[in-house]
Amino acid sequence: MLGKLSRREVAVLLWCPFVVCTGHMLALCGWDGCLVASTKDSLLNTVFVKRGWFWTSTVFWWVVVRYRMEDSVTTRTPLLPLLRRYTITTAAWYVFTQQLWLNVPPLMDLVFVWSGGSCLLDPATTPGTLWLSTSAACRRHGGLWQGGHDPSGHMFLLSLMLMFLLSELPAGSSGGRRRGKHAAFASAAAAARFILWDEPGVLALALTACWTWALLVTAARFHTLPEQTSGLLAAVVAHLSARALG
Numbered sequence: 001m002l003g004k005l006s007r008r009e010v011a012v013l014l015w016c017p018f019v020v021c022t023g024h025m026l027a028l029c030g031w032d033g034c035l036v037a038s039t040k041d042s043l044l045n046t047v048f049v050k051r052g053w054f055w056t057s058t059v060f061w062w063v064v065v066r067y068r069m070e071d072s073v074t075t076r077t078p079l080l081p082l083l084r085r086y087t088i089t090t091a092a093w094y095v096f097t098q099q100l101w102l103n104v105p106p107l108m109d110l111v112f113v114w115s116g117g118s119c120l121l122d123p124a125t126t127p128g129t130l131w132l133s134t135s136a137a138c139r140r141h142g143g144l145w146q147g148g149h150d151p152s153g154h155m156f157l158l159s160l161m162l163m164f165l166l167s168e169l170p171a172g173s174s175g176g177r178r179r180g181k182h183a184a185f186a187s188a189a190a191a192a193r194f195i196l197w198d199e200p201g202v203l204a205l206a207l208t209a210c211w212t213w214a215l216l217v218t219a220a221r222f223h224t225l226p227e228q229t230s231g232l233l234a235a236v237v238a239h240l241s242a243r244a245l246g
């Protein structure tokens with residue numbers, strides 16, 4: 001329940017605004033050039049961020065499954081509330097960023113269209129009139145998504161994933177007390193076994209670092225500050241709703 005936020009929950013809520021402010025300071029000082037691999041076609045964006053909820057879900061549930069296999073029954077966090085919070089967070093991600101069904105665009109695209117935006121098509125390549133109500137369809141037709149307030153889907157997704165992982169991860173782990181530590185890096189196979197099997201929390205930490213980096217890049221390089229802010233605020237509302245209802 002939300003009643004009173006713990007110190008940890010406050011820290012979780014402050015993390016994304018802190019990263020976003022850092023990104024803007026880097027941009028203001030002209031240091032955003034050091035944010036390498038910050039193009040739309042980078043591996044980080046195409047393979048990881050654009051499939052972000054998949055990676056977050058897979059790594060998170062793997063950590064939970066693995067650690068529950070080893071934790072004693074009494075130290076296990078109740079699974080049902082965790083599942084509820086995950087389901088609510090997934091539903092929020094879906095409603096905000098994905099096309100619900102044929103004629104219903106994601107919430108972020110509805111906000112864009114309601115605020116006066118539209119898809120500008122090149123008449124040379126797309127003759128006739130075509131009304132496109134989703135940014136994905138507009139992109140597919142080579143159009144320009146312009147004129148309205150376009151909440152940042154990246155800012156939303158990255159903040160949501162970071163808040164979810166930072167507040168839920170300890171639920172799945174009881175700390176570094178796993179066996180096989182000393183032999184961990186004796187060979188590549190042993191290292192892989194250690195990370196994937198013994199201590200998958202390492203993967204979750206790596207993912208958290210990866211999302212933090214991508215958030216920094218997004219803040220410094222993509223969208224306007226109001227569009228970043230609306231993406232971030234929507235993520236905070238989704239996160240707090242999942243905590244309150246889950």
Ligand SMILES: CCCCCCCCCCCCCCCC(=O)SCCNC(=O)CCNC(=O)[C@H](O)C(C)(C)COP(=O)(O)O
Binds near residue numbers: 065135157
């Ligand atoms: C070895 C591991 C075994 C683990 C066994 C444990 C159990 C694992 C369960 C795993 C469950 C996984 C379920 C995953 C369900 C999904 O989420 S699938 C869909 C994934 N899709 C995404 O992640 C897409 C994310 N992208 C977006 O939302 C958008 O592209 C964007 C980033 C918001 C940008 O929008 P644009 O319009 O493209 O700008």
Ligand SMILES: Nc1ncnc2c1ncn2[C@@H]1O[C@H](COP(=O)(O)O)[C@@H](OP(=O)(O)O)[C@H]1O
Binds near residue numbers: 039045151153214218
């Ligand atoms: N961290 C990041 N790294 C690379 N590209 C990013 C990014 N954050 C946002 N973008 C890009 O900026 C555009 C706006 O993203 P969004 O509206 O989801 O916030 C998207 O381009 P495309 O629409 O060409 O894919 C997206 O790929």
